[in-house]
Amino acid sequence: MGAHGLCCGRLFMDGEAVGSEAVSEDSGPGRRHRVHGMLKLYYGLNEEGKAEEQPESLDPCDINGPHFDPELFLNKLRRECSLAELMDQETCMVKQIRSLDSDMQTLVYENYNKFISATDTIRKMKNDFKKMEDEMDCLSANMAAITEFSARISGTLQDQHAQITKLSGVHTLLRKLQFLFELPARLNKCLELQAYAQAVRSHRRARCVLQQYSHLPSFKGIQDDCHAIMDKLAQELRQKFRDGGSSAKDLSECVELLLQLDEPAEELCDKFLSHAQSRLESDLQGLEAEIRPYPSASAMKDASGHRLSSTAAAGSPTYNSPKTSTIPSPTSNTDILEFIDRGCNEFVSSLCLVITSYQELFINHAQKGELASKNIPQMANGKLNAFVDDLAARYFSLVERRIQEEKGVADNSLLVRALDRFHRRLQAVTKLLPGSAVPNQGTEIVIRAATERVKQYLSALQSFYMDSLTDVRQALATPRLSVASASVAGGGAHLGGPASGRDAPNSLPELLSSLSASILNQIKSVLASVHLFTAKDITFSNKPYFKGEFCSQGVRESLVVSFIKFVCQSSRQFCESAGDKGGSTPPALLLLLSRLCLDYETSTISYILTLTDEQFLVQHHSPVTPVTTLCAEAREAAQKLLNHYVKVQGLIISQMLRKSVETRDWVNTIEPRNVRAVMKRVVEDTTSIDVQVGLLYEEGVRKAHSSDSSKRTFSVYSSSRQQARYAASYTPSAPMDTNLLSNIHKLFSERIDIFSSVEFNKVSVMTGIIKISLKTFLECVRLRTFGRYGLQQIQVDCHYLQMYLWRFVSDENLVHFMLDEIVGSSAHRCLDPAPMEQSVIEVICERG
Numbered sequence: 105m106g107a108h109g110l111c112c113g114r115l116f117m118d119g120e121a122v123g124s125e126a127v128s129e130d131s132g133p134g135r136r137h138r139v140h141g142m143l144k145l146y147y148g149l150n151e152e153g154k155a156e157e158q159p160e161s162l163d164p165c166d167i168n169g170p171h172f173d174p175e176l177f178l179n180k181l182r183r184e185c186s187l188a189e190l191m192d193q194e195t196c197m198v199k200q201i202r203s204l205d206s207d208m209q210t211l212v213y214e215n216y217n218k219f220i221s222a223t224d225t226i227r228k229m230k231n232d233f234k235k236m237e238d239e240m241d242c243l244s245a246n247m248a249a250i251t252e253f254s255a256r257i258s259g260t261l262q263d264q265h266a267q268i269t270k271l272s273g274v275h276t277l278l279r280k281l282q283f284l285f286e287l288p289a290r291l292n293k294c295l296e297l298q299a300y301a302q303a304v305r306s307h308r309r310a311r312c313v314l315q316q317y318s319h320l321p322s323f324k325g326i327q328d329d330c331h332a333i334m335d336k337l338a339q340e341l342r343q344k345f346r347d348g349g350s351s352a353k354d355l356s357e358c359v360e361l362l363l364q365l366d367e368p369a370e371e372l373c374d375k376f377l378s379h380a381q382s383r384l385e386s387d388l389q390g391l392e393a394e395i396r397p398y399p400s401a402s403a404m405k406d407a408s409g410h411r412l413s414s415t416a417a418a419g420s421p422t423y424n425s426p427k428t429s430t431i432p433s434p435t436s437n438t439d440i441l442e443f444i445d446r447g448c449n450e451f452v453s454s455l456c457l458v459i460t461s462y463q464e465l466f467i468n469h470a471q472k473g474e475l476a477s478k479n480i481p482q483m484a485n486g487k488l489n490a491f492v493d494d495l496a497a498r499y500f501s502l503v504e505r506r507i508q509e510e511k512g513v514a515d516n517s518l519l520v521r522a523l524d525r526f527h528r529r530l531q532a533v534t535k536l537l538p539g540s541a542v543p544n545q546g547t548e549i550v551i552r553a554a555t556e557r558v559k560q561y562l563s564a565l566q567s568f569y570m571d572s573l574t575d576v577r578q579a580l581a582t583p584r585l586s587v588a589s590a591s592v593a594g595g596g597a598h599l600g601g602p603a604s605g606r607d608a609p610n611s612l613p614e615l616l617s618s619l620s621a622s623i624l625n626q627i628k629s630v631l632a633s634v635h636l637f638t639a640k641d642i643t644f645s646n647k648p649y650f651k652g653e654f655c656s657q658g659v660r661e662s663l664v665v666s667f668i669k670f671v672c673q674s675s676r677q678f679c680e681s682a683g684d685k686g687g688s689t690p691p692a693l694l695l696l697l698s699r700l701c702l703d704y705e706t707s708t709i710s711y712i713l714t715l716t717d718e719q720f721l722v723q724h725h726s727p728v729t730p731v732t733t734l735c736a737e738a739r740e741a742a743q744k745l746l747n748h749y750v751k752v753q754g755l756i757i758s759q760m761l762r763k764s765v766e767t768r769d770w771v772n773t774i775e776p777r778n779v780r781a782v783m784k785r786v787v788e789d790t791t792s793i794d795v796q797v798g799l800l801y802e803e804g805v806r807k808a809h810s811s812d813s814s815k816r817t818f819s820v821y822s823s824s825r826q827q828a829r830y831a832a833s834y835t836p837s838a839p840m841d842t843n844l845l846s847n848i849h850k851l852f853s854e855r856i857d858i859f860s861s862v863e864f865n866k867v868s869v870m871t872g873i874i875k876i877s878l879k880t881f882l883e884c885v886r887l888r889t890f891g892r893y894g895l896q897q898i899q900v901d902c903h904y905l906q907m908y909l910w911r912f913v914s915d916e917n918l919v920h921f922m923l924d925e926i927v928g929s930s931a932h933r934c935l936d937p938a939p940m941e942q943s944v945i946e947v948i949c950e951r952g
Contacts, residue, residue, distance in 0.1 A: 754876025804865030
């Protein structure tokens with residue numbers, strides 16, 4: 105404190121010089137803040153003005169500490185510092201002293217002004233409090249005078265207080281009686297002025313009193329008059345309520361007054377809904393008038409027959425422009441979009457207005473007094489829900505009937521836009537009735553409509569596929585490929601006969617390509633039409649309850665997968681109509697369908713499903729049919745069709761061989777001079793089949809052919825038997841020996857499976873057909889008896905077949921073995937087994 109006082113004294117002595125110098129060097133808010141900071145640091149205060157708890161410094165050389173000793177500090181400086189450092193230290197201390205002096209002077213000036221201001225304020229407060237004390241004294245005196253005056257008045261009127269109270273009660277009673285006697289006239293006046301609310305309030309005020317004193321004749325008369333007037337008023341309110349021409353505010357007031365008149369709330373709700381129902385019924389009848397009745401079954405059948413006949417009359421159509429013709433829908437007065445627009449603008453809008461008005465009158469309107477305890481909103485809400493559900497069910501029934509009339513699948517945009525508008529407008533009902541089932545029922549209608557449209561597209565695809573097969577059958581019904589044209593055309597032979605048009609496909613590859621392309625284009629067209637249901641501007645397209653299930657189960661499974669399965673199943677059905685000649689299905693159609701199913705298995709199915717998944721963003725939440733399953737089903741159908749094709753073609757050739765064997769007298773026949781015509785026909789048909797299969801399937805793998813494949817010779821016995829056994833000294837025991845040797849040879853030969861599955865190549869197919877044909881030839885030979893020339897004719901025929909058939913099979917030894925068996929069987933059943941010379945056989949076959 106001594107040091108601080110010394111500084112202050114020095115401040116006043118050097119005031120002007122030091123102060124002016126300090127102020128000129130540093131002034132303004134920044135300097136003031138620095139001064140306050142130094143003071144806080146000196147007094148040990150923080151930013152909040154509280155003293156900081158710091159340990160006191162005991163160092164006597166600490167100039168800022170409380171235990172500072174100047175002598176020790178100077179001795180330490182002289183001992184540790186040089187002269188230059190001492191001069192610098194002195195200069196620094198002088199600057200600090202001047203700065204502190206300037207800061208202290210500024211603080212004193214500032215605090216001096218504040219002390220002067222505080223002194224003035226205290227002096228003014230003393231004057232104000234003195235004036236307030238005088239006023240309080242005056243107020244206390246006045247209150248005492250008032251209390252004394254009130255006591256004197258109470259004492260004076262003490263005797264008349266009871267009489268005044270009694271007179272006041274009588275006056276109140278007379279006013280009430282006057283109100284009661286004037287009530288009928290007052291009510292009539294309100295009725296004339298249509299002041300219904302004032303009349304109801306007046307009657308409610310007097311109703312309890314009139315009821316209490318109804319045993320008195322005068323009050324009874326007033327009560328009867330009031331009841332008659334109020335009945336008339338209630339009748340006018342009911343009429344006003346039924347008219348419905350008033351504003352919403354007037355209608356609300358009318359309902360509230362009727363409720364105050366003890367009109368049953370349920371009856372009011374029923375009347376309101378009944379009146380609204382009559383208007384909505386007219387809207388529904390207008391919609392129903394636009395719906396035509398369903399066409400009869402005979403009309404549908406006639407329309408379908410007319411469509412099919414027109415398709416058949418068109419001949420062989422081109423497949424460049426796929427068609428989506430279906431049974432035409434019955435024409436209505438308006439299209440589906442106009443029908444939905446009318447329903448939304450008339451019925452749905454009116455229904456929303458009814459709901460809003462009803463809620464304003466009976467549900468949202470604040471109930472007061474006795475009405476609040478009757479739970480009118482709960483009762484009214486239940487009636488409203490039942491009313492809306494009933495009318496909405498009828499409206500939905502009409503909408504579904506109209507949607508079912510949309511049978512044509514050529515343009516899908518109108519239906520999608522109509523369903524979108526229908527779904528969008530029903531959202532208003534959701535906002536008005538949050539707990540109503542109407543929006544969910546409308547959503548179910550949209551889902552059912554979309555699902556039904558998918559079924560219609562599936563039916564259209566199936567009809568298109570069957571029509572396309574009919575067109576292919578018509579194209580195949582033209583004159584078949586001849587051997588001459590096959591030899592000229594080589595591997596690319598066309599079906600014989602002129603085409604019905606220049607652009608009409610007339611070869612199997614072109615038919616297959618056109619059929620496959622038309623089906624694929626039709627699928628793409630259908631997917632594009634169905635994709636409108638999932639467009640971004642459609643309100644229901646992004647709803648999880650629609651998009652996921654519709655895209656996965658509706659489009660992928662019910663449309664695409666079902667159509668692929670239909671193609672496979674309908675193709676397999678061609679294999680079920682088998683007869684002696686293989687049924688009525690053209691073999692070329694079986695071959696074409698087998699290749700179509702094989703192409704589906706290799707690439708088409710994967711392409712279609714990938715296209716579907718990309719367009720519809722299918723997410724496989726629910727189980728779906730994997731691609732491998734569909735490919736396996738398509739391959740199975742292709743295998744079955746190809747096996748059936750082999751069987752049919754084999755049976756056709758077998759039928760020719762069987763008739764040629766059964767209709768000839770092999771015992772008494774003449775010596776052979778040429779090859780029988782049926783064998784030439786067999787070779788020609790086999791060549792045609794080879795060309796036909798080669799148009800659709802690859803060559804396949806063959807075993808290496810020997811150089812003399814076409815010059816194999818056939819003995820009357822198996823090749824393992826020696827010719828020495830057959831000599832002029834023929835004895836009856838010789839055939840038994842040869843039978844034994846033949847059987848032994850069969851034991852060691854490779855077993856031939858006649859009806860085994862074929863591979864997807866030309867060699868395998870031709871091998872299967874030739875096996876069936878030669879097996880039939882062998883079995884027919886075993887049932888006949890031969891003479892010498894009959895045996896020789898069999899030798900000539902078999903050699904001719906060997907010359908040409910070996911090049912069609914995968915293993916020439918198979919043809920050689922079976923023909924050897926045929927010749928051997930003929931020899932076993934020959935009465936005079938004298939074989940023809942091999943050179944003669946070759947001459948006859950080369951000449952033939």
